[in-house]
Amino acid sequence: MTSRTFVAACLVPLAAFTLAFLALPLVRLLQGSVETEAGWAIYLQILQKPRYLETLVNTVLVSLAVSVTALLISTVAGVFLARNRFFGRGLLLSILTLPLAFPGVVVGFMIILLGGRQGLFNQLLPGHVVFAYSLTGLFLGYLYFSIPRVLLTVMAAVEKLDPALEEAARTLGASPLRVVVDVILPGLAPSLVAAGAIAFATAMGAFGTAFTLATNIDVLPMVIYTEFTLSANIAMASALSVLLGLVTWVLLLAARSFTGTTVAAGG
Amino acid sequence: MNRSFSWWLQLAVTLLTAAFLIVPAIQSILAGLTVSYFRGLSSGLTLKWITRVWELYADSIFLSLWLAVSCLVVTLVIGVPAAYALARNPGRLSRVLEEFISLPLAVPGLALALALLQLYGTVTGFRTSWTFILVGHVLYTLPFMVRSVLAVLMAMDFKTLEESAATLGATAPTRFWTIIVPNAMPGILAGALTVVTLSIGEFNLTWMLHTPYLKTLPVGLADSYASMRLEVASAYTLIFFVMIVPLLMAMQWATARAQRIAQ
Amino acid sequence: MTLTVKNTAKTFPDGTRALLPTDLTVGEGEILSLLGPSGCGKTTLLRIIAGLEQPDAGSRVFFGETDVTGLAVERRNVGMVFQSYALFPNMSVRANVGYGLKVRHVPKAERDRRVDEVLQLCRLADYADRPVQALSGGQQQRVALARAVAPRPKILLLDEPLSALDAALRDSLRDELAAMLRQFRITAVFVTHDQAEALAIADRIAVMSEGELQQVGAPEDLYHAPASAFVARFIGNAIPLTGERDNGALILKGGRLELAENSANKEVYVRAESIRLDPEGSLAGVVETAVFSGGHYRLAIRDVLSDGALLQAHHPGKTAPKSGDTVRLSISPSDLLYLSDQPSGPK
Numbered sequence: 058m059t060s061r062t063f064v065a066a067c068l069v070p071l072a073a074f075t076l077a078f079l080a081l082p083l084v085r086l087l088q089g090s091v092e093t094e095a096g097w098a099i100y101l102q103i104l105q106k107p108r109y110l111e112t113l114v115n116t117v118l119v120s121l122a123v124s125v126t127a128l129l130i131s132t133v134a135g136v137f138l139a140r141n142r143f144f145g146r147g148l149l150l151s152i153l154t155l156p157l158a159f160p161g162v163v164v165g166f167m168i169i170l171l172g173g174r175q176g177l178f179n180q181l182l183p184g185h186v187v188f189a190y191s192l193t194g195l196f197l198g199y200l201y202f203s204i205p206r207v208l209l210t211v212m213a214a215v216e217k218l219d220p221a222l223e224e225a226a227r228t229l230g231a232s233p234l235r236v237v238v239d240v241i242l243p244g245l246a247p248s249l250v251a252a253g254a255i256a257f258a259t260a261m262g263a264f265g266t267a268f269t270l271a272t273n274i275d276v277l278p279m280v281i282y283t284e285f286t287l288s289a290n291i292a293m294a295s296a297l298s299v300l301l302g303l304v305t306w307v308l309l310l311a312a313r314s315f316t317g318t319t320v321a322a323g324g
Numbered sequence: 325m326n327r328s329f330s331w332w333l334q335l336a337v338t339l340l341t342a343a344f345l346i347v348p349a350i351q352s353i354l355a356g357l358t359v360s361y362f363r364g365l366s367s368g369l370t371l372k373w374i375t376r377v378w379e380l381y382a383d384s385i386f387l388s389l390w391l392a393v394s395c396l397v398v399t400l401v402i403g404v405p406a407a408y409a410l411a412r413n414p415g416r417l418s419r420v421l422e423e424f425i426s427l428p429l430a431v432p433g434l435a436l437a438l439a440l441l442q443l444y445g446t447v448t449g450f451r452t453s454w455t456f457i458l459v460g461h462v463l464y465t466l467p468f469m470v471r472s473v474l475a476v477l478m479a480m481d482f483k484t485l486e487e488s489a490a491t492l493g494a495t496a497p498t499r500f501w502t503i504i505v506p507n508a509m510p511g512i513l514a515g516a517l518t519v520v521t522l523s524i525g526e527f528n529l530t531w532m533l534h535t536p537y538l539k540t541l542p543v544g545l546a547d548s549y550a551s552m553r554l555e556v557a558s559a560y561t562l563i564f565f566v567m568i569v570p571l572l573m574a575m576q577w578a579t580a581r582a583q584r585i586a587q
Numbered sequence: 588m589t590l591t592v593k594n595t596a597k598t599f600p601d602g603t604r605a606l607l608p609t610d611l612t613v614g615e616g617e618i619l620s621l622l623g624p625s626g627c628g629k630t631t632l633l634r635i636i637a638g639l640e641q642p643d644a645g646s647r648v649f650f651g652e653t654d655v656t657g658l659a660v661e662r663r664n665v666g667m668v669f670q671s672y673a674l675f676p677n678m679s680v681r682a683n684v685g686y687g688l689k690v691r692h693v694p695k696a697e698r699d700r701r702v703d704e705v706l707q708l709c710r711l712a713d714y715a716d717r718p719v720q721a722l723s724g725g726q727q728q729r730v731a732l733a734r735a736v737a738p739r740p741k742i743l744l745l746d747e748p749l750s751a752l753d754a755a756l757r758d759s760l761r762d763e764l765a766a767m768l769r770q771f772r773i774t775a776v777f778v779t780h781d782q783a784e785a786l787a788i789a790d791r792i793a794v795m796s797e798g799e800l801q802q803v804g805a806p807e808d809l810y811h812a813p814a815s816a817f818v819a820r821f822i823g824n825a826i827p828l829t830g831e832r833d834n835g836a837l838i839l840k841g842g843r844l845e846l847a848e849n850s851a852n853k854e855v856y857v858r859a860e861s862i863r864l865d866p867e868g869s870l871a872g873v874v875e876t877a878v879f880s881g882g883h884y885r886l887a888i889r890d891v892l893s894d895g896a897l898l899q900a901h902h903p904g905k906t907a908p909k910s911g912d913t914v915r916l917s918i919s920p921s922d923l924l925y926l927s928d929q930p931s932g933p934k
Binding site for chain 3: 507
């Protein structure tokens, strides 16, 4: 066997699998979305029917809020942990990255334990504080999911910053706050944009958390799920899936061109 | 040492965030081990919820382990040779292919599951078998394997190593087994641990692809959250933690090691 | 095993002609050096001989009487030492050296015997079970050589085998490598850009420039009778002397230089070691710098050459003139190089 044939043969399993279980199904999904009488106009309907449009707006708003909040919290904690060495730092770091392995359903359960009917807050302040099954719960769930991912990105970026730049700014008389604004944040900006985009895309597509918490909240993945299973509106479910997939894919593609890294989006 | 106000503020944010993440996890561990969650620890510790979970969901745990191992085997067989081929031909076509197989990282699992269901949902023998779920898991984990191996390969001068093996008389398959695979091992290991960790925790695709007779661990979790008392759900979550946390730690260790080598 | 390369050329997909049609023969047991500046095509030629590069149509490579042009690299039975050594990091020294025998399914006992023998020859016996990363640069180089010769290749190829070492080590390993190559008695081709290396190791040197062989010959022949200005410059750093011709002499800014007979219409080159300080000399110049370098002084003398460049001279005495001194120089007509006008030269 020549080298060239061997290398080509190495690609055959991948090509076969990808064709059968990724390329063709995606084509079928697109096809499935335009199979009704509406045809391609189904994509217009998404924007015209209030239910879908509201869902879309809801999803975007929650995702946006999650990204911004996760960025704020993770940047503060990430810069802090990357720049300070103290007793218990390792433990803190482990705690903050632990949820990386939690699937969305488990994250949903964590929020139920905090804000459900039997949750921590409702036990401390009985009868008043149930937020798990609302948009707030969803927001907190997505936040729970995103913080470890954003934090790791930020910390990796902080470790790549040249400490000499900060020291130079200090010697030139800049206050600590000015150093953050003038040196650290500009240095982190590409990673922050990328991490924010990843958090946004993840929140847009997160199904497990919403499934556990939000039987009544209209976010895109839940609507897709109910259209498909309850309403058997396969065309609309497909169209919404195509739209959702396109949005998240384009976002992550743009984000990666900033840093060249990918963090697992699913779960 | 004198700490500034801003230092304490940052510490407070970090601690609060850590609390937000760890408190419910601790709650779930405690709830899974106490007689009555509502009465708290004073009701006493028990393993009966764990036993109950085992009676109810042992099948789903074994199915998840079986799926994870199968998924690992498939991603190794598909992913390692593919990473090698992509590294050998670093052209634009390879970039496009790599981008395409990475789609499942970006496109939500729900959308992928719908796509699979529409194409293969009517192939009953396949639709109702565990291999249908396996396809979903492979789809989602394969890019991690390919990228992990690819990164390690690109960081070493594997082309010259291969050329030198070739001048010594090694054929292409021999070179792959004796030179490429052993030297890509840190990447393969990191990829393997990632694949197993993600496969065990995968829900989004699995929920759509599973049948009532084929519940994986996370599907069982969702089921217990919806229909079981809190203690059982917590005990089940605890079992999941015990499985996934060591895996996560091993995965992080292996990934850091592979990245050190790749630098 | 003799090596014959016939009409062999290489054009890369982007149209670059790395190697123009080349003919070359290396005798049984001979050590030939391909010498030239980077980008001259020497490594391309080596890789074509190895089978790592596919030459253009019409090219032919023979090992002995066998045409190996279409033969894959792994079936050619060559040994190759790579510039970076390319030792397998996943194997010990012994496993590296035994790899070529193992993939050819040589029985274990026979394999161990041969590996031990080669390790002994290359003075690696003490390191046999170490991982290759634990070795020094010089030891790694010996492992690379041992690994290449262990399967008893028909042809041994070496790509800049000393360039990964630092300068001090390079000098001491040069003669050692030459001695080891001789004891293996394998037809060998080795690529280098360092003339000192080529002169020290090779039986014959093939000087290359811009994808073409310039001259092939024994080191002495290339040094004393370069066929072109490029060879003269590249081996021994000869510099051109230009000036008006006057009745068998050359008029330089520093004076009149007698030439040998039959030198008309030929370009005149001189090397630093041919220039002597001589109170009776016909040339005069002013010392710009005088640098002591152990065996001799390196003098840079101005106002001798007509083009304004400095003339480099090696002066073997125990004392040297100082910067600013006026000196007289002589160059024996027989020490000058007379080269026919020809287009190729360094750019």
